[in-house]
Amino acid sequence: MLRYESVGMRYADGTTALESVSLRVPRGQFCVVLGASGAGKSTLLRMANGLTAPTRGEVWVDGTQVQASSLAAVRPRIGMVHQHFNLVPRATVATNVLSGALPGLPAWRAYLMRFPAELRERACRLVREVGLQPEHLRRRVSELSGGQQQRVGIARAFMLAPAVLLADEPVASLDPRISRDILELLRNQARERGATVLCSLHQVDLAREFADRIVALRHGLIVFDGPAGQFDEATARALYQAARPTGAAMSPGPASPRAAPSIRPVALSAGGAQ
């Protein structure tokens, strides 16, 4: 389970990325975070593996608070898939997938990149499971298509059988048909392992198709939280229209300018939509 308790984030330059967010994502749920650019989606995700530390509130992963002193214990339990894949292009597929196991290795093994046989076997299995061929293992990542590279990214993210999978705009660099394949793969891999997924997207149709639950952020606040089926056209329009940088929307005023009148926040019990 992934839990945010009254989390806020104000960057050093004074930008408030998150106001106050409380969210519980239960084990095995595929939760999609929607919101316009700058709404705080990446900041929210990055807090779960300690890449960004909240300036207020707490983040918990399976009973451990995410903080500097717990990162070594928390990171092996969290996988991450990135928009631009974050692979090493000149390294082989095998090396990139195996690197997903580095947070769980003793320092000397990580330094020497010496992976036990069990991990090498797991990497081969994962490469097959994500739809690549054994001959891809020795290919350089730079020789693969974008869709294939994201398959490598997904295999890498599952190397340590993470309890939580963070996916930050995982299909933003891919065309629509491949995006669907990649999200299906992500969902199936997570489902088989009972992993919790927190995934930011900007495509509402894909969110509705793949999410169990949608959480929508606007200006660092949750403005919708509910089952994917309840996130209808009107709600989507309200979310993105309200985010337009018009003077009225951007300048603080007396009548709570951050409230989007036509978005219906859905109050859910702890754990949200199942």
Ligand code: ADP
């Ligand atoms: P999203 O992922 O929804 O686009 P982000 O979490 O990336 O939103 O950003 C939320 C807000 O925080 C934006 O205004 C962004 O410019 C700002 N921000 C993000 N990272 C930093 C940073 N390192 N320093 C200052 N401001 C940042």
